[in-house]
Amino acid sequence: MKRKKLKESGVSYAKWGYIFILPFFIAYTLFTLIPQLMTLYNSFFENYRDGLMQIGPNFVGLKNFVTLFSPDNTGSIGMLKYMGNTIILWVLGAVPQVLVALLLAVLFTSYRLRLKAQPFFKTVIYMPNLIMASAFSMLFFTLFSPVGPVNQVLVSSGIAEKTIDFLSIKVSVRALIALMNFLMWFGNTTILLMAGIQGIDQCLFEAAEIDGANSLQVFFRVTLPLLAPILVYTVITAMIGGLQMFDVPQVLTNAKGTPDRTSMTMVMYLNNYLQTSKNYGMAGAVSVVLFIVSAGLSLFVYNTLSKPYKEETKKRNRI
Amino acid sequence: MKNRENTKGRVTLIISRTLAYAFLIIISFMCLFSFYMLIINATRSNAQLQAGFTLLPKDNFFKNLRNAWTDSSINIPRGMLNSFFIAICSAVLTTYFSALTAYGIHVYRFRLRRFAFYFIMAVMMIPPQVSAVGFIQIMYKLNLTNNYLPLILPSIAAPVVFFYMKQYLESVLPMDIVEAARVDGSSEFATFNKIVLPIMKPAIAVQMIFSFVSSWNNYFIPALLLDKAEMKTVPIMIAQLRSADYSKFDMGKVYMFILLAILPVLIVYIILSKAIIRGVTAGSVKG
Numbered sequence: 001m002k003r004k005k006l007k008e009s010g011v012s013y014a015k016w017g018y019i020f021i022l023p024f025f026i027a028y029t030l031f032t033l034i035p036q037l038m039t040l041y042n043s044f045f046e047n048y049r050d051g052l053m054q055i056g057p058n059f060v061g062l063k064n065f066v067t068l069f070s071p072d073n074t075g076s077i078g079m080l081k082y083m084g085n086t087i088i089l090w091v092l093g094a095v096p097q098v099l100v101a102l103l104l105a106v107l108f109t110s111y112r113l114r115l116k117a118q119p120f121f122k123t124v125i126y127m128p129n130l131i132m133a134s135a136f137s138m139l140f141f142t143l144f145s146p147v148g149p150v151n152q153v154l155v156s157s158g159i160a161e162k163t164i165d166f167l168s169i170k171v172s173v174r175a176l177i178a179l180m181n182f183l184m185w186f187g188n189t190t191i192l193l194m195a196g197i198q199g200i201d202q203c204l205f206e207a208a209e210i211d212g213a214n215s216l217q218v219f220f221r222v223t224l225p226l227l228a229p230i231l232v233y234t235v236i237t238a239m240i241g242g243l244q245m246f247d248v249p250q251v252l253t254n255a256k257g258t259p260d261r262t263s264m265t266m267v268m269y270l271n272n273y274l275q276t277s278k279n280y281g282m283a284g285a286v287s288v289v290l291f292i293v294s295a296g297l298s299l300f301v302y303n304t305l306s307k308p309y310k311e312e313t314k315k316r317n318r319i
Numbered sequence: 320m321k322n323r324e325n326t327k328g329r330v331t332l333i334i335s336r337t338l339a340y341a342f343l344i345i346i347s348f349m350c351l352f353s354f355y356m357l358i359i360n361a362t363r364s365n366a367q368l369q370a371g372f373t374l375l376p377k378d379n380f381f382k383n384l385r386n387a388w389t390d391s392s393i394n395i396p397r398g399m400l401n402s403f404f405i406a407i408c409s410a411v412l413t414t415y416f417s418a419l420t421a422y423g424i425h426v427y428r429f430r431l432r433r434f435a436f437y438f439i440m441a442v443m444m445i446p447p448q449v450s451a452v453g454f455i456q457i458m459y460k461l462n463l464t465n466n467y468l469p470l471i472l473p474s475i476a477a478p479v480v481f482f483y484m485k486q487y488l489e490s491v492l493p494m495d496i497v498e499a500a501r502v503d504g505s506s507e508f509a510t511f512n513k514i515v516l517p518i519m520k521p522a523i524a525v526q527m528i529f530s531f532v533s534s535w536n537n538y539f540i541p542a543l544l545l546d547k548a549e550m551k552t553v554p555i556m557i558a559q560l561r562s563a564d565y566s567k568f569d570m571g572k573v574y575m576f577i578l579l580a581i582l583p584v585l586i587v588y589i590i591l592s593k594a595i596i597r598g599v600t601a602g603s604v605k606g
Contacts, residue, residue, distance in 0.1 A: 013427050016507045020423025021435055023416050027475035031454065032442070038453030100346070107339045112332065115339055123592040124347040126599070127354075130588055132536040134554040135580040138561055139357055142573060149356060152372040183350060188599060195600035236444075244446045247538050247554070251561050267448050267539070274455060274543055283452045291449045 042284030049278045056281065064285035078269070079289065085257070086265040089174060089249070090242030093181035098235065100182075101189035106219060108190070109197045111205065125187035133184065133247035140176055141167070141252050170262045173253065177263060180248050185241070189234055196230035197223060243294050246271065266290055361574040368570045379571055387575035392563075393556050394548065395579055402552040403583070405467055405541075406534040409474040413530040414484075414523045416475040421484035422511055426497055436485075443478040448539065455543050465547045470540065480526050487522040488515075525598030528591060532584050553580045 043064055047057035068079045104125070108118055115121075128136065144150050144166045154160040166172040200223065208218045224231075246267040249257065255272070257264025266286065273283035360368060362380040387395055424436050458469045492515065500510040516523070538554035545551050551559075557580050560573060588595060 013507065014429040017423050017427030017429035017432060020427070020507075020511070021420045024420040024439075024476050024481065025435070027416070027473060028442070031469075031473035032447075032450050032476065035450035035453030035457060036445075038456060039450060042452055042456070103342070104346070107343070110339075113336055113339055115336070115343070119593065121343050121347060122596055123588075124350050126592070126596055127585075127588060128350055130532050130536075130584050130595075131354075131581050132554055132557070132584065134536070134538050134557045135577050136353075138557050138573075139353055139577050141561060142360075142570070142577070143353060143356060147369070147570075149360070149372040156371060187350070191596060191599045240444060240446060244448055246448075247536075250538075251558050254562050270448060270451065271539065271543070274452065280452055280456055287449050287452050290446060294444070294446050294449075 039284045039287045042280045043288045045281050045284075047280045048282070060281070064281045065288075068282065068285050068289065079266075079286070081261065082257075082264050082266050082269045083289075083293065085261075085263060086243060086245060086267075089177050089181070089245060089263065089265065090239065092174060092178035093185070094235075094238050094242060097182050097186045097189055097238065098231075101186050101193055101234075104186075104190045105193035105197055106223065108194050111202075112215070122187075122191065125190060127187070128183045129185065129188045131184070133180075134251045136180060136184065137248045137251035140180055144172075144176060167253065168259050170259055173258060173263045177245075177249050177252060180252075181242075181245070184248075185238065189238065192234050193227065193230060196227050199230075200226045239297055240294055243267075243290065243297070266293075357574055357578055361571065361578045363574075364571050365569045368574075383571040383575040386569060386572045387579060390572065390576075393559060393576065394551075395553070395556060395576060397549055398551055398553045398556045399579065399583070401467075401550060402535050402554075405470050405552065406531045408467075408471045409534040410527045410531040412471065413474040413477045413480050414526045417477055417480035417484045417526065418516065418519055418523060419511065420481050421488050422515055425485060425488045425492070426494070439478045439481055443482065451540065451543070454540070458544055464544050465550045466544075467550075469544060470534075470537075474530065474534070477530070480530065483526060484519065484522055487519060491518055521594075525594060528587065528595055529598065532587075535584060556580075 042057075044059060044061060045057040046055060046060045046063070048055050069077055071077050107113060107115060108122070142148055146163045146165050150166075151160070151163040155163060164172075166176065204222050204226070205218060208222050213221065244267055245265045249263050249265055250268055250271070253263055255268065255275075257268055267290070270283055270286045270290065273279040273286065355374075359374065359376050361383055362376040362378065363373075364377070364379040364382065367377050367379065387393075420439075424432055454469070458464055458466075463469050496514060496518075497510060500514055505514070536554060537552075538558065541552050542555050542558065545555060557577065560568075560576055
C-alpha cells in the first residue's frame, strides 16, 4: 500500500543516485582518468630534463616506444630485460605462494584432521601481508648484509669461509625478493582459498568419502575443480600485484636492481625515469607497456584457467 | 577385521595430523623469525651487534629508542606523525565515499547505474602506477608537491573498497528501512548518514583498517612528491636509511627505525587480527 502511494506521488529518486556517485567519479576523473590519458599523451612526446636544460615537449610519434625496444650500448633491450626480471621474480614467489596456500587451505578446512589452534596459525601467516614492504625489505637487507647476522652465523659455524655478499649475487638477490614476496602474500592467498573451499557444498565431500575416495582423489576431483573460479581470481590479482612489484626490490637493492640490473622491475624502471631524469616521455611509454601487459596477461590467465571449469559446468548442466 | 581397519585409519590420521602440525609450525617459524630477529637486534648496541649473532635480548632497547627518536637526519617521530595524518584522512575519505557510492548504486534506479557499476569493476584491475606519470606532472604544474592533498584526496575513488561496500550492502540492507525512513520524512542524505552508515559500521571498520595500513605503507607516489625533510613519510625515511652510507650507521638504531616503522600496524593487527582476517574474505571472494 505504502509502496504504491510512493509511486503514485511520482517522486523520482534517480537524481540522488547521480548525486551519491558523483564524488567518486569526480575524484576518479581528476586523479586517475585524466592522469592516465596524460600518460598516454606523454608517451608520444620527447620531454625530459638534461642537466639544467629542459628538452621538449616535442611530438615524436612512436619514437619513445622504438627507443624502449631497441638495444642499448651493451646490446640488451632494457624494457624486455626488466619485463623478464619482473616475470621471473613474480613466478619464483607466486608458484610456492599458490601451492603452499592451497595446501594450507585444505589442511585448515579438513573435516578429517580438525586442526587445533587455527586462529593462531592464521594470525601468524597473515601478518607479513600488513607489514610495510619497504621496512620488511630493509630488515632483510640488514639481516643478509655482509655484516648481518646471517653472515655471522655462516662464518662462525664454518659453513662459509668468508662473508658472502648476498646482494651482489644474482641468484641470491632474486631468491630473497621472491622469498619476501612469498612471505608477504601466501597468508592472504590461503585465507581467500579457504573461504572458497568453505563455500563448496559440504555434501559433495561427504558423498565422495562414502564412495570411497581418498584425500588425494577428493582434492583433485572435487575441491580443485570447484575452487577454479576463486583460484583464477587469486592468480589474476597476484599477477597484477606482481607486475607492480616495486617496494621490495627498490629498497633491497637501493633502486639499482643489483647486480647488473638483474633485479630491476618494470615499475623500478618507470620510477627511475620519473625520479632522476624527469623523463615523462619515456616514463609514459613504459606505463603504456605496463598497462598493455597487465591487461593482456589477465585476459590470458582468465581464459586458460576458467576453461576447464566452464567445460565442467557445461557437462554438469547437460546431465 | 573391521577393528584392524579402524586402527589403521587412526594411525594414518595421527600421522597426517602430526605432519600437518609440523608443516604449520615450520611455516609459522618462517613468518616470525625475521621479526623476532628484528626485536632482538633492536635491544642490542652497535658493538654487541658486531660481536656476533645471538637469539637472546640485551638491555639497550631504550638507548636505541632514544637514539632513533632524536636522530638529526631522520626525524622518525615527525615521519610517523605525517604518515599517521595522511593515513587517517585517507581511511576516513575512502570508507565514507566508497560507502556513499555503493549506496548510490545499490539503492537508486537510474539510467547510468549499470554503466557506473561495470565501469568501476573494469578499472579495478588497472595498476595504479599506470597513471603515475600524468599524476606527477599535474601535481608539479599545480605546485602541489610537498603537499598532502595529492596523497589524501585520490582515496575518495577506491574501486576495491567500493566493491566491498556494495557486497556488504547487498547482504545487510533491506529496502524497507530506506522506504520507512522516506515515509518518516527523512531526506536522502540523512537516511544515508543516520541510518545506513550505522548499519555499515562493521564493513567501515574493516575497510578503515585496510586503507589505513595501505596508506601507512605507501611508498611509490609519496616518494615522488615529497622531498622536504619535514614532510616525509615513514617509508621514504626507511628507503633513505638504505641509501645512506651503511658502514657509518649505528646498527642498533637502524633496527629500531625499522621496528618503529612497523610497530603501529603490528599493534593494531595483534589487537584486531580476528576482525581483519574475516575482512580479507568478506569482500573479495564472492565476485
